[in-house]
Amino acid sequence: MAKVVVVGGGWAGCGAAAAAAKLGMETVLLEKIDHLLGAGFMAGLTSTNAKYTAINEVKAMGAPEIFEADEAAILYRNPRVPSTENGYLYDIFKCERNVFNLLERMGVRVLLETRVVDVVVRGNRLEAVKTSQGEMIAGDSFVDATGSAGPEAACHKYGWGCVMCVFKCPAYGGRVSITEKAGVKEGMARRRDGGYGAVSNAIAFIRESIDRDFLARYATEDGCVLIPAPKEIGDPDLFRKIRTQQFYDSDDFNDRIVSVDNGTIKFMSRPWVNLPVLRRMEGFESVALYDPAAGGRGNAVRFLATAPWEPTLQVTERPNLFCCGEKLGMVGTTDATITGILAGHNAARATLGLPLLRMPRTTLIGESLAYVREKLQNPEGWYDKYSFLGTGGLGKRLKECGLYTTDLAVVKSRIAENNLSGVLGRLEQK
Ligand SMILES: Cc1cc2nc3c(=O)[nH]c(=O)nc-3n(C[C@H](O)[C@H](O)[C@H](O)COP(=O)(O)OP(=O)(O)OC[C@H]3O[C@@H](n4cnc5c(N)ncnc54)[C@H](O)[C@@H]3O)c2cc1C
Incomplete structure (x- = not known):
């Protein structure tokens, strides 16, 4: 069986692993700490505003499973959080178990307490990752879902030192970026106080x-x-x-x-x-x-490691390495999950030599991704963070394009018109 290796078990990595396993790939998910969801283990508010539209685009494209696992842990629908609508709050503890169990049911090999420390590259392709225990895990395609937080030294350099956050770096070791290990230079977000991240x-x-x-x-x-x-x-x-x-x-x-x-x-x-x-x-x-x-x-410092990426979510100049979540510059659990699903889907396609999926700009997801890529070409764009939530310039763009809607019939027909209905559940040529 072709093999997809996903590094990082936050929402992005979980989305990627679910999407690759759904297409029948042998899928392994490597997470350095002792549970899944990463920063999302501290989150809980999701599906707010245009995220709702984005989630329903993915459901119409045939990948509802991980959202259903999340929804099974809902504590409150439509919480009265200012400036939000359509959202819900999930129970972070229950949700983590739901997602873990889902991945196992889907056949993903989930390896917790497994930190990747290096990669093997031949030419421009990754061949394997190496764990801190010295194990080599080979693959056909790889997903870098290691996020953008820490490591501990970065919190000392750019923040307030280690504040003992959810990433547990002192015990399990800090983040190691697969993209950077593969020889691709990453960018760091800028702050309005003059700092980084x-x-x-x-x-x-x-x-x-x-x-x-x-x-x-x-x-x-x-x-x-x-x-x-x-x-x-x-x-x-x-x-x-x-x-x-x-x-x-x-x-x-x-x-x-x-x-x-x-x-x-x-x-x-x-x-x-x-x-x-x-x-x-x-x-x-x-x-x-x-x-x-x-x-x-x-608090912890994040957004210190954003990869350059293509509309296919391939890391630039590394055709069998994909990225998602905070690694590509988006913030939020929904954002990580959706970009993870797209990265995992394309990792499976790349493994089989099939053409890769590019989300068209006639979808909310496609327009948002194009917007983020445009912004990250410009130094000023590194001061902002981006989310399907649809605030700031992206929110304005989504409204101008008429892409933010809560009408599910409109979402379904948009996906159908783009020939994308069910696409995440099958592998035929497009
Ligand atoms: C306190 C807090 C509250 C938040 N609240 C919300 C909220 O309510 N709603 C919302 O939408 N968003 C919220 N966010 C933001 C959201 O949680 C994140 O943007 C999103 O979850 C990021 O997901 P990710 O998978 O891209 O990265 P991460 O969650 O950072 O996941 C990366 C994972 O990779 C692992 N990893 C790193 N390096 C390696 C390695 N070398 N080997 C193996 N594993 C590795 C890490 O341990 C981590 O689990 C919150 C964030 C924080 C910190």
């Missing part, structure tokens, strides 16, 4: 450390509680300059804390908080941090 903009607390009466509000307020924020809890002007999502650049997120229930209690748009100030606030008197453990001091 972008700082994770959410922190999570242990539910049980929050007052019970306060906690009950999440159930009655659709999963999202808005809390007035004293200025001393953290400087919104600094946060605006350093964080990963421009989506939060509004008074909705700066003047108050937008907190959600994703299995933990998560503060969105706050890279860190002043804990003594928080502990003076009603409901949070005994609050304890869950992730990052040092979220009273700082």
Whole structure:
């Protein structure tokens, strides 16, 4: 059987592995830590705004499975998170298990605690990856889904040191980029404070450390509680300059804390908080941090490793290496999953010598990817992060093109008109 090797078990890698396995490939997924979903293990808010359209384009293209695993862990539909619609909040813990079980059912060999440290390249093609245990894993096509966070040294250089976040670098080792190991130069995002990368903009607390009466509000307020924020809890002007999502650049997120229930209690748009100030606030008197453990001091630095890529999601000049998720410059769980699915699908096609799928600009996904590629050609474009969510310039573009819709019949017929119905579930020539 032809073999696809996916490195990185975040949402992007899980999407890629599911897509390749669906086409009958022998698929192996290598993840350095002890669970799947990567940054997405701390996420929970998904399918918001135009992401909803993008998800439904993929479903119409024949790859609903991973979204169904996610939807089976829904805690709240349409949470009242400002500036969002159509979204839901998933239980991060349950969702991880759902995705793990799905991949196993689909026949993916999932190897946790397996960190890739090197690659074998012949000419412009990858032949194998090497793990920290010294094992060589050969493949026909490869997917770099290693994300853009850390490693630990990068958090020291560009951030606030190791804050003991979900990536667990001190215990499992830091991120190693497959693209870079394959000899392709990556880019780093810029920050408006003059630094590089972008700082994770959410922190999570242990539910049980929050007052019970306060906690009950999440159930009655659709999963999202808005809390007035004293200025001393953290400087919104600094946060605006350093964080990963421009989506939060509004008074909705700066003047108050937008907190959600994703299995933990998560503060969105706050890279860190002043804990003594928080502990003076009603409901949070005994609050304890869950992730990052040092979220009273700082947060992880991401977007330090973006690959150059083609419309097929091939890494430029490496025909059997594909990239997805934060590795290609997009932020968000839906974004990682969808680009992962497309990368995994094309990795399977490349393995079999079939023509690769390029999403046409007449789809929301295709137009968004084209927009991101255009932006990354320009130095100013490296200050922004991009998402199917559809904010900022991309949101404007999607509206101008009339691509953002919640009408599922319109989405289905758009996919049919582009001859893409069911395409992710089959391998015939196009
Ligand atoms: C705290 C936090 C909260 C967030 N909340 C939300 C939210 O509510 N909604 C939303 O849409 N987005 C949210 N995001 C953003 C979203 O989670 C990410 O953009 C998305 O999940 C990135 O997925 P990815 O697969 O591209 O990368 P990652 O999640 O970074 O996954 C990369 C994976 O690769 C592994 N890896 C790296 N190097 C190697 C190697 N050499 N060998 C093996 N494995 C390796 C890493 O351990 C990691 O698991 C949040 C992010 C954070 C940090």
